[in-house]
Amino acid sequence: MRASTGARVGQYVALLAYLVFLAFPFLWLISTAFKPPQELGSLHPTWIPENPTLANFRQAFDEQPLLRAALNSLLAATGAAVIAVVIATPMAYVMARHRTRLARAATGWVVVSQAFPFVLVIIPLFLVLKNLRLINSVPGLVMVYVVWALPFALWMLVGYVRAVPAELEEAAAVDGAGRLRTLVSVTAPLLAPGIVATALFAFITAWNEFFFALVLLKTPEKQTLPVILTHFIGAEGVADLGPLAAAAFLATLPSLVVFAVIQRRITGGMLAGAVKS
Amino acid sequence: MTLVTEVRRPARRAPSRGRERRGGDHGAWFLVLPALIPILVLSVGPLLYGILLAFTDAQSGRTEPTEWIGALNFRDLLRDTLFWESFRIGLVWAVGVTVPQFLLALGLALLLNERLRLRWLARALAIIPWAMPEVVVGIMWRLVYNPDAGVLNETLRDLGLGDGRDWLSGLGTALPAVIVVGVWAGMPQTTVALLAGLQNTPRELHEAAAIDGAGAWRRFWTVTWPALRPVALAITALNFIWNFNAFALVYVLTSGGPGGRTRLPMLFAYEEAFRYGQFGYAAAMGCVMVAVISILLAVFLVGRLKGGDDA
Numbered sequence: 303m304r305a306s307t308g309a310r311v312g313q314y315v316a317l318l319a320y321l322v323f324l325a326f327p328f329l330w331l332i333s334t335a336f337k338p339p340q341e342l343g344s345l346h347p348t349w350i351p352e353n354p355t356l357a358n359f360r361q362a363f364d365e366q367p368l369l370r371a372a373l374n375s376l377l378a379a380t381g382a383a384v385i386a387v388v389i390a391t392p393m394a395y396v397m398a399r400h401r402t403r404l405a406r407a408a409t410g411w412v413v414v415s416q417a418f419p420f421v422l423v424i425i426p427l428f429l430v431l432k433n434l435r436l437i438n439s440v441p442g443l444v445m446v447y448v449v450w451a452l453p454f455a456l457w458m459l460v461g462y463v464r465a466v467p468a469e470l471e472e473a474a475a476v477d478g479a480g481r482l483r484t485l486v487s488v489t490a491p492l493l494a495p496g497i498v499a500t501a502l503f504a505f506i507t508a509w510n511e512f513f514f515a516l517v518l519l520k521t522p523e524k525q526t527l528p529v530i531l532t533h534f535i536g537a538e539g540v541a542d543l544g545p546l547a548a549a550a551f552l553a554t555l556p557s558l559v560v561f562a563v564i565q566r567r568i569t570g571g572m573l574a575g576a577v578k579s
Numbered sequence: 580m581t582l583v584t585e586v587r588r589p590a591r592r593a594p595s596r597g598r599e600r601r602g603g604d605h606g607a608w609f610l611v612l613p614a615l616i617p618i619l620v621l622s623v624g625p626l627l628y629g630i631l632l633a634f635t636d637a638q639s640g641r642t643e644p645t646e647w648i649g650a651l652n653f654r655d656l657l658r659d660t661l662f663w664e665s666f667r668i669g670l671v672w673a674v675g676v677t678v679p680q681f682l683l684a685l686g687l688a689l690l691l692n693e694r695l696r697l698r699w700l701a702r703a704l705a706i707i708p709w710a711m712p713e714v715v716v717g718i719m720w721r722l723v724y725n726p727d728a729g730v731l732n733e734t735l736r737d738l739g740l741g742d743g744r745d746w747l748s749g750l751g752t753a754l755p756a757v758i759v760v761g762v763w764a765g766m767p768q769t770t771v772a773l774l775a776g777l778q779n780t781p782r783e784l785h786e787a788a789a790i791d792g793a794g795a796w797r798r799f800w801t802v803t804w805p806a807l808r809p810v811a812l813a814i815t816a817l818n819f820i821w822n823f824n825a826f827a828l829v830y831v832l833t834s835g836g837p838g839g840r841t842r843l844p845m846l847f848a849y850e851e852a853f854r855y856g857q858f859g860y861a862a863a864m865g866c867v868m869v870a871v872i873s874i875l876l877a878v879f880l881v882g883r884l885k886g887g888d889d890a
Binding site: 314324325347411535 | 607618629683686701711712719725733763830858861869873
């Protein structure tokens with residue numbers, strides 16, 4: 303099946319247009335981050351900074367507690383990812399292997415939970431966390447993130463469990479291995495890469511999350527990176543473009559690196575979950 | 580139900596089943612509880628509590644006890660023209676993002692399914708919008724749209740297409756401008772989902788159709804689309820919900836301005852709850868959003884699925 307030359311040219315033109323559309327805002331962000339103030343003020347901005355500088359990055363750290371915010375983000379995202387995966391993996395196993403009413407209910411919840419506007423959940427959660435004195439605290443945020451990460455963690459993990467042939471487990475059972483033994487020595491090793499991918503995905507989602515953090519974290523020393531970033535945009539929307547771009551660029555790097563590493567696994571896992579259920 | 584399926588299982592598996600099943604069910608509860616308890620306490624519970632709050636006059640920081648006021652919030656909401664205006668904007672935004680996003684993603688997925696040279700680059704670039712924090716996406720596009728130092732106006736000036744304008748502050752341009760950002764931000768997920776659907780359609784069918792003399796357009800409608808339909812429907816429905824409930828992107832881009840032209844329902848409810856402290860009223864908004872979206876989706880999905888049966 304060979305496309306004609308005309309069709310091929312058309313395909314490449316289209317692909318090129320897509321590449322430009324996907325890439326140009328990001329390239330502009332990077333370009334802005336390295337521009338000195340006079341170039342940012344110029345009415346004819348250029349793609350490549352004429353006098354590239356790191357001053358914006360220094361100024362960004364001077365203006366806002368970026369390090370503190372990065373640490374908060376790291377704690378919240380790591381805590382959420384680890385806890386979510388630890389509690390989701392056994393449940394995902396049950397959902398994948400048993401066709402019980404419970405498993406069906408859980409699957410239903412995973413789907414339905416996608417539909418609710420967060421505002422309906424956050425107001426009661428806000429009241430509950432307030433009574434527990436967990437407002438404006440990273441542990442309180444971790445609790446929210448764990449539950450928020452559970453649906454997609456379950457979704458991905460169910461896919462990974464289904465990808466482990468049940469015959470392997472049955473074979474181990476026939477060989478006399480107990481249920482726990484089978485889980486630990488046969489299933490777990492095959493599942494490990496999927497569990498890691500799910501945890502990393504949960505990490506990125508929590509690292510990027512904004513709405514819950516905005517509502518729950520009140521003081522700058524507790525706030526996460528996405529919330530701190532919005533402080534660069536002044537009340538009237540006038541922003542110091544250079545430091546804003548520099549800080550935004552830095553906040554993206556961890557997600558980009560992690561995502562680049564696990565991207566194949568994520569798409570694979572989601573597909574397994576989507577196709578087989 | 581369980582019994583029936585068990586009887587129908589192949590005999591090969593039968594011997595150990597009885598014992599394993601019972602042990603499995605006890606084990607199942609034990610395995611499920613660590614996730615089930617947080618789900619019930621921190622997700623299902625708050626959701627029900629939230630629905631209850633919609634029938635109260637709950638406010639933040641008030642000393643008098645909260646009172647049950649029945650459907651009063653909903654009555655006020657029906658008359659709240661600002662809320663319905665934001666609801667309308669939410670629908671325009673959700674459709675305005677979901678439809679172009681789907682069409683563009685379908686085009687890109689079809690391209691990426693071909694053996695083209697720059698495929699790897701497109702896949703690598705598609706990671707960027709997906710992995711980026713929404714806040715950063717918003718900031719980035721603010722830089723693009725910046726009236727003076729932004730690349731968009733500079734490009735337009737270079738092309739001789741006017742002097743440029745302040746896209747995010749213009750009454751007429753703000754909503755289209757944020758819709759473009761929404762399309763950009765969500766395209767990768769949609770593309771990946773559709774690409775997966777495409778890769779599940781058997782290549783042989785395509786080749787057979789090609790040999791029979793079917794053109795590209797015909798092949799798409801007779802072979803590709805029927806196979807892609809379920810994935811396309813699912814991703815469209817999900818995108819619509821996600822977009823309707825969007826918050827961070829528009830909060831960073833315009834905060835709902837200018838003059839409320841981009842005030843999505845979530846931004847409205849957020850302000851009502853956490854700026855003005857009207858918890859009960861905002862909860863009622865949440866309920867209305869869920870209800871209307873569920874009805875719209877039900878109509879959409881039932882209609883589409885029926886269409887599928889006829890075909």
